[in-house]
């Protein structure tokens with residue numbers, strides 16, 4: 001079972017849910033994997049004591065020029081949609097930061113003057129915290145290529161183990177790379193107009209990806225029906241409500257997972273998992 005945890009915007013409590021769900025599931029499972037796919041700002045490790053196991057680098061191919069073979073025909077500059085390669089008089093300039101590794105330039109260079117060369121864009125770190133395995137993706141500073149690093153994190157999983165994926169916020173390409181082909185997506189939101197707007201964008205994205213979803217309302221306030229009304233209209237289940245509570249916020253700010261600061265939540269997260277399992281097998 002692969003469950004992704006996402007939110008239309010940052011700061012809604014996605015990591016709080018992902019860590020507490022994973023820590024609750026180790027109670028009844030021999031092992032659980034937690035993937036930190038928020039590769040621009042991975043922070044799950046701040047909530048767990050871990051033993052590092054290994055770290056690998058993620059690389060993407062970018063063109064490398066062999067000046068001796070270049071005839072300065074300009075074909076590569078014409079074909080690059082991203083303006084990542086240009087011809088200045090008789091010199092080829094390559095801009096790795098805007099290259100999308102599409103491979104067009106070296107395929108269409110008539111003289112073989114361009115060849116792919118690896119550029120490191122991030123890392124994947126695997127660590128262990130008791131029965132919980134944490135796989136963290138980290139994008140290098142100044143690099144824009146989140147999806148390849150997210151795919152590398154997802155490629156490092158053991159497919160037979162329960163997997164929880166903490167995705168990046170938003171509803172763009174990196175989020176899609178984190179949630180696509182998961183069995184279910186838990187959307188964490190808060191009962192505000194901004195929360196509702198971003199939740200609706202995330203729901204539309206999941207519809208396109210054909211991933212079923214349900215909602216957790218974080219910082220829930222009695223009497224506020226904004227998210228309830230939306231979920232009722234869309235036929236989305238509300239899986240859990242986490243109240244607006246200064247004790248929860250204080251523990252989270254200290255890097256203490258909700259199920260550790262308040263163990264009564266463990267059963268609630270196990271129940272959440274059972275609800276998700278029922279939704280998936282409907």
Ligand code: SF4
Nearest residue numbers: 070071073074076109
């Ligand atoms: S396509 Fe090849 S030969 Fe032509 S300018 Fe580019 S690198 Fe040089």
Ligand code: SF4
Nearest residue numbers: 080099100102103105
């Ligand atoms: S690999 Fe693609 S994006 Fe990068 S320089 Fe070549 S054509 Fe441009």
